[in-house]
Amino acid sequence: MIFKVVIVLVLFFIVASLFSALYFLAKDKDAGERTVKALTIRIGLSITLFLLLLIGYYFHWIPHTAA
Template sequence: MHFIVAIAFVLIIASMVSALYFMMHDRGRTKRMVWSLAARVGLSITLFLFILLAHWLGWLPYSQVPLGR
């Protein structure tokens, strides 16, 4: 589980770096930066939903921290 989350974070960071690269080199002539940022948003939403699903299925245990303290 930790491996999948780490890979997703690396992909999100790589997408942000590629968007920065396209912003600096394309100067608004292409839509590669927009597609890169859209991919980042999609990866972030997918990661969030995957973590929710993993918690619901019991793949991620509770933290054992009492609530309300």
């Protein structure tokens, strides 16, 4: 159960970072340093989520289902 909550929280932060990057892209008129930083955070969170899913599958925190 706690694993599902962590996944949903990370997904929420990924979407929030994406929308903050969109906001910075629309409002900032300079080089866009904050946009790049927000997108970098989003990529880091996405990689973290992918690794969490791999670890959860390996340790059977995510149930294996047969097709």
